[in-house]
Amino acid sequence: MEFITPGIYSGTNRSSKVLREINNNNRISLSIKTKFNEINKLTTQFLTNELTVYSQQPVQAEDVSFQTLQKSFHDLYYLLNIEEFKFDKISTINIKKLQSIYDNLKDININLDLSVADNNDVSIINGTTLQLINYYMILTSTLNLSNSIILNTLQLKNDYFYWLSIKNSNVNKIIYTVQSLPFKIYGFSQSVFNHLEKLSTNNSLTILTTQGTEEDHDLYFNWIRVKQFSHRLYKAISKSIYSTFIINNPTVSLLNITTIRTNSFKYYTDLIKYIVKYPGNLINNDINQKLSFIKSQIDDQTDKIDQLIKTNLNDKESTLLTLESILSPGIPPSDNDIQRLNSILLNIIDFNTTINQQSNIPSVLARYWPVILIGLLYGPSQSFKLYSNRYEILNWIKFNIYDTTIGFFKNWVIKPVNEVLDTLRSDDSLSITTKESLKSDLDSLERMMLEFVQDNATTSTTDINPADIHNAIQNGDLTLVMNQYESQIRTPIKSLVKGNLIRSILIQIQKTKVDGGYAINGIDKILKSQQLVFGFVSLSPSLIILYQLYTYLTSSKPIFINGKQVNVICLKSLNNIENLLILLNQHHQDDEESANNYEGQLLIEIINLIVIADYIIPKPLKSDWIKDLNELNNNEFDIDIKLKLIGKIWNVYGAYFRS
Known part of the structure; x- marks a missing residue:
């Protein structure tokens, strides 16, 4: 069940867009465009020179044939907008309007002998007018038919990939x-x-x-x-x-x-x-x-395209025979060019009607009837339940999606970023202990030790120097206290009664507290020195999640439309183009006259690749991409140059198809 497709269907806006691509990017239309420019110059020259002579030679009022011819030429001139000619508009002209203009000419009889070009004869002027009309009709018919066949072939290719995707899954x-x-x-x-x-x-x-x-x-x-x-x-x-x-x-x-x-x-x-x-x-x-x-069907349409490619547009009879062999094979042509062209226009109208009505893909009802049935059976009841529980659904969405997302950004993105910035600003907020805690404990130990030594000093002991006590405390030396403690534990009961033993033990406990303070202070300094590292560690999970999300949203991924991987279709088309060029090269080297349709297949593959790759190729490269592909249709290049151009296309654009 598809909603959008990389292909085309008749009667859609996408078809109109693709039709413009077809009209501007194939050998047939480019040849017709060149021929249109030549005929437009001849028409301008004819109007400026010969019509002046014609206006000086009045035509009898009962000469209905001449009046009909001039009216038809006038209508065709403004329908094609030859004065401000735009080739893009030709492909959108309704062929029925051309047929209605040409239908008025089928019963007229005009002398077409143009052997004497310098004679200022009204019959020669009208013969030239009819000849110009015929050329315009032939070119417009050929362009319309070629575009219709190519568009139909692309639709068939899209249908083929549709069924192929079903077959492979x-x-x-x-x-x-x-x-x-x-x-x-x-x-x-x-x-x-x-x-x-x-x-x-x-x-x-x-x-x-x-x-x-x-x-x-x-x-x-x-x-x-x-x-x-x-x-x-x-x-x-x-x-x-x-x-x-x-x-x-x-x-x-x-x-x-x-x-x-x-x-x-x-x-x-x-x-x-x-x-x-x-x-x-x-x-x-x-x-x-x-x-x-x-x-x-694709092979049949490709054969027709190949015939149009090999048609010599400079030869009117060859072009007419090609159109008749495509539209009405087996039917002998008429001797009257007007009747032949009128029949060709009618056949083109029938051909366009037929290809617009046919579709090998099941109808919309056939593809979506399960969805429609489920919607009709459960849609009303489920819609009512959704409406009745709308507040619970909104609360669930707010709690599980909105609040979770906001909390993630606040607690795991914004807060760690602020902590890292605080660290960079030399903020000392990260600390296990206060700055004055260790100093106060150390001063207390020093006083306790100084008083203890003074109280236990004897007359034979030298004077106690507070500076020595201070240095001993700074170095963690409790020798004076430990000497007293060693003598006191010899008589523990006596020393316990006097209180000196307990006092020594309490001094040692204070020393242990100071040592613990030193250890904590060291840990505190280590933490402060690594605070920036801890900040980035706490920030890294959220950064990884955001980076992965950004990569997923912005990186190139295989495009799946209607179950078809578009880059795979493009790779197959590029491969087919290279294979066709190799076959054409072999065909030219062998100099064989075979009934192959390699050139028609090549044209279809190139246009199909232009249409499909529109989903992959970036916009800044699209003009170069189309230009490079159109060079593969350039008759001025031989096959070897085109094969080298294929290598260039693989090197420049291959990365977009392999992603």
Whole structure:
């Protein structure tokens, strides 16, 4: 089920856009454009020189042929807007208007002998006018027909990829089976009805006369009717099954029990396998038939394009023969150019009507009936439930999506970024302990030790120097306290009673506290020195998530449209172009006159690549891309140069198709 496609369909705006691309980017239209410019110059020259002579030679009022010719030329002149000629507008001209203009000329009789060009004869002037009309009609018809065939071929290619995507995917096959099931059932029922109708017309109702009451006759008559109808219905169903399941499915030869022993074990196992695989085989056969049919149509259209490519537009008769062989093969041409061109215009109108009506892709109803049915069955009730629970749904969205997103950015993006910026501004906010905590503990230990030593000093001890105590504390030296502590533990009870032992222990505890402060202060300095690293570590998860999201949104990814990977289609088209150039090169080297359509295929592949690659090639490169592809249509380059140009295209644009 597709909503948008990289291809084109008739009657869509996309078709109009592609038609402009076709009109500007193929060998046929470029040759026609050159020829249009030549004819426009001749027309301008003719109008400025010869019409002056014509105006000086009055025409009789009853000369209806001349008046009709001049009116037709006037209408054609303004329809094509030759005075302000724009080639892009020619492809959009309604061919019916051209046919209506030309239809007025089919009964006129004008002398077309232009052997004496300098004679100022009105018949020669009108003959030139008719010849100009014919040239314009031939060029416009050829352009319209070539564009229609190319557009139709591109549509067929799009249909081909549609069915190919179904063939290569089991999921798509299941979807297609569901989509086509009602229509297949309807077709089978219609087949049964047709067979039943034929059997009813071929076999008349036969009733035997028997003795009995009137009720017995009615009962017997109705029983015979039911019996014969049941028999005909059985035959009709049998024939429909045979035509649907056997003729259209070659694998059904398994069911030919006349050539296989029905009592063999292998027969029944094969029969079970066939029954299990039959739905898949039926879908595969259906898809293969459609692919084969579309491919034959593409080949037929490509042959027509190849004929138009090889047509010499400078030769009017050759161009007319080509148009007639494409539009009405096998029908001998008329001797009158006006009638021939009028017939060609009518055939182009019929051709355009036919190709606009045909489509090998199932209709919108066939593709979307499951969605429509589900919408009709569950849409109203689910819509009512959604409306009734709208506040709960909004709260869920706010809590799980909106608040989560806002919290992520606040707590994991903005806050870590601010912390990193604070660190860069030398902010000391990150700290385990305060700056004055260690200093106060150290001063307290120094006072405690100084008082302890002074209280326990003897007369024989030298004077206590506070500076020595300070240096000892700074170096973590408690020798004076430990000496007293060692002597006190010899008499622990006595020292405990006096309190000196407890005092020594408390000083050592204070020393332990100071050592812990030093350790914490060291850790604090390490943390402060690595604070910037910690800030980036806390910020890195959110940055990784944002980077991955940005990469996913901005990086080039394979484009899938209608289940078709567009870059793969472009790669296949580029590969086909290179293969066709190689085949053309071999064909020219062998100097063989074969009926191949390589040039037509090449033209189609180039235009198809221009259309499809519009989804991939960046806008700044599109003009160069189209120019490089159009050079492959340039007749001034030989095949070797075109092959080198293919290498350039691969080198410059290949990265966009491989992503």
